[in-house]
Amino acid sequence: MKKGLVILLTLALIVGCLAAFTACSGEDYDLVVGAIYIGGKDETSGYTAAHANGIKKAIANLEKEGYKVKLEVVDKVDDTDYNAVAAACDTLVAKGSDIIFGISFGYLHAMNDKAAEYKDVLFSHATGYLSNDTNYNNYFGRIYQARYLSGIAAGLKSIELESDSIGYVAAWTTEYAETTSGINAFALGVQSVNPDATVYVKSIKSWGDTAKEQQAAQYLIDTYNCTVIAQHCDSAQPQIVAQENDVYGCGYNTDMTSDAPKAHLTAPIWNWHVYYQFAMEEALKDPATFVDAVGNYLGGLKEGFVDISPLSENCAPNTAKMIELARKEMVDGNWDVFHSAKLSFEAIQGEIAIKITPADLGTLYTPDPEKEDADPNPYVCKVEDDQVTKTPDYVITGTMNTFVAGVTDVDKM
C-alpha cells in the first residue's frame, strides 16, 4: 500500500511538473521590480493590497507599452525587524531587482543601509523620511487634499440634515502629523460650506481595529448626534454603523459605497499606481538620474496620486460642482488646504462660484515639552501684510500636532 502511495505521488509530481513547464525561465527583462510588503501578497483588501494592486497596475501599463517587467516580492516582512527587512532587500537584489519598493514605515533604516551597500539598485520607501542623493528616495501623498474635498461633501450633507455635528473616527489624533493634518483638512472642508459645524474626533489608538472602529462610530452618533461619520482607519465599520443608524459617512482608502450603499458619500482614496508607474518609468529611463527626477515624492490631487471616490447618490445637491471648483484651485496651485486662506462658495446669478478669503488658521504646531529634541518654536498659520502665507511642507509631513478651530477631541473634553 505504501509503495502504491509513493508511485501515485511520483506520478502526480511528474504530471504537475509537465503542466507547470510553461515558458518562464531564462528571459531577459527590461526591468525587475522588487517589493517588500508588510502583509501577504495575495491579500484582497487593506494597505498591502492597495500597494500590491498599484504595483501590478503600473506593471500592466508598462507592459502595454511593450516593456518586459518582472515582479519579485518578499511579503509579511515585519516592519520592526531590521534583519528581516535587510534580508528581504538582499533576496530581492539577488533576484536581479533594479528597483525595490518598501511599503511600511519601519523599513526605512534597513533600506537606507542597503541602498548604501547596493549602489547599482534603486530603493524607494513609502511614508518615511530618509533618502540619499543617488539611489534612495521616499514617497507619500497629500491625502489631506482629498480629505478636504470629502469634507465639502460632509458639510453639505450636514446642512441638508440641519445639523452641525459631524463625527470622525480617527486611528490617532495629535500623535501623528498624518492623522492631525487629515482631521484638520476634513474640518476645513466642512467649514467651507458649514462654518458652524463641529467635528467630533474619537480616537481608537490603533491603525485598524474593527471592534473599536464600530464602537467609536456608535459612540459619536449616540453622544453627539453626529449626522455624518468620517474616518481615518482601515475597515469600513464606521460606514456600516452609519448606515445602521440612518446617518451618512465618508470612508477612507477605497470606495466604501459598496459596504454602506445607503450611507456612504465619498471617500479619500490613494492611487498608488500613479507613483509606481512614474517611478518605474524613471528607473527604465536612467537609474542614474532617478533620484534627481523623482526626488522625495509627495503627490497630490494634481498628479492624480490622491483623489476622492465617485460621489454616491446620497450626496447633497451641488456637491459635485463645489468639489470640482475646490479641486481646481488645488490642481492649478492657486490655493492649498493649509494656506492662510479659506474657501467659501456663493451663488452668482444662479451659478455657484468659489471665493478665496485670507484667514488665519491659528497654531498648527505646538512644541511638546516632554520631547527634548522637538522644535521649540510653535508654527502659527496667519495672514501677514494681507498676503496669503503657505504652511511649510514639514508641518504636513512631520510635525503638525494641533487642531484647527471647530475640531473637538471627545477624549479631551
Added chain:
Amino acid sequence: MSSKKLVSPIRIVKRDVQNKWLLAALYGGGILLAFLLGAVLLSLLKVNPFEYYGDMFTIGMIGNRYFTKSLENWIIIFVPLVITSLALSMAFKMKFWNIGGKGQFIIGSIVASAIALTMKPNTSPFVLIALMTICGGLSAGIYGMITAILKVRFGTNETLLTLMFNYIALNLLFYFGETQGAWNIFLSKESVRPLLAKFPENAWMTTIKLGDFNLNVSLILALVFAAFMWFYLAKTKQGYEISVVGDSISTAKYAGMKVNKIIVRTMFLSAMFIGIAGAFNVSTSHTLTSSMAYGDEGWTGIVVVWLAKLNPFAVVIISILLSWLRYGCVVAASSYTTVNSYFADMLQGIILFIVLAVDFFIKYKVVFTKRENAVKEKN
C-alpha cells in the same frame, strides 16, 4: 454478557529498530515524502517544483551577483537557533521542561540593547560586545532561575511557569517598543513615530572579511559553544549530575547529590546561554526588534532538541537543516505570485510532522487485534 469489556482492536506496541542504515533510510524516506507532498502542492499552484526547490536548496545563491549575502543571512537565522537549542537540551536532559526560551531570549536582547544604547560611543567594540553578552546572559539566566527556584521551593510546575514568563518578557518588549517618552532609551530620537533605535557602530557584531563574504563571529562562537556543550554534558561531573537528576531524582538524592542546587544551577546556565543568543542576535541586527516576539527560536529549538535526541552534534546538524529550509523557502517564494511565505511555514510543518511520525513508527508498531483473538485473550 453484561460484564464483557471492549478490547481495543488497535494496540501500540514498542519495538526496537537497531539497524542504523534502516533508520537512516526511514528518516530519509520521510523527508523525501514531505518534499513530494510539497511538490504536489506547488504544482497545484502552477509553480514548477524543480525551480522552486532549486532556488530553495541553494538559498538563491545560483546566478546571484551577491551570493555571499545569502549565506550571511542564513547565518543570522542559524546562530540564535543553534545556541538556543543547545541551551534547551541542557534543561531537557534534566527533564526540566523549559518552555521559556522565547522569554529568556527577549530578556537577554533587551538588556544587551540597553547596554549598547547607553554606553559611551567611544567604548571599544570588543569591550562593548563582551559587556552586552555578559549582561544579556546574566539577566536571562536570573530570569530563568526564578522559575527553577520556585520549583524547588514551592513545587511549582516549571512548564506553566516558564511559559507564563514568556508573556511578561514579550509585553515588556512591546512596552519599550511602543511607548514614547524622554526616558525610553530604546526608541530612536529622530523619528516622530515610535521606532526602535539603531545601535552605535561599536555595538555591531564583529565580522571577518573573507573576500566578499563577511563571516559573522557569532557563528564561530556558536560552534565552539556546541563543542563545549558536548564536553560539558558528556565529560564533566556537572553534566553527569544533570543526567542522573533527569533519570531519577531519588537516585540522585540517594547518591548524595544536592538536587535543588543542580536544578537551579542548570536552569540558570540554560537560560543564560539563551540570553547570550539574544545578545548576539541584537548585536548582529544592530537593533532591538519587537518582531522577535513572533520569532521562534524558543519554540523551534524544542523541536530541534527533540529530533536530535539531546545529542549536541545532531542539534547542530538539525539546526542547519531547519534554518536552511526556512530561509530557502522565503527566497524561493519571492518569485511566484501564488506562493507566499506561509507556504514556507506549511512545508516546514509537513516535514516536521512526517519526520515525527516516522520517529513514532520506528519506536512503536501498531498491532491490529482481530476480534476473536481479543475475546480469546480476555478469556
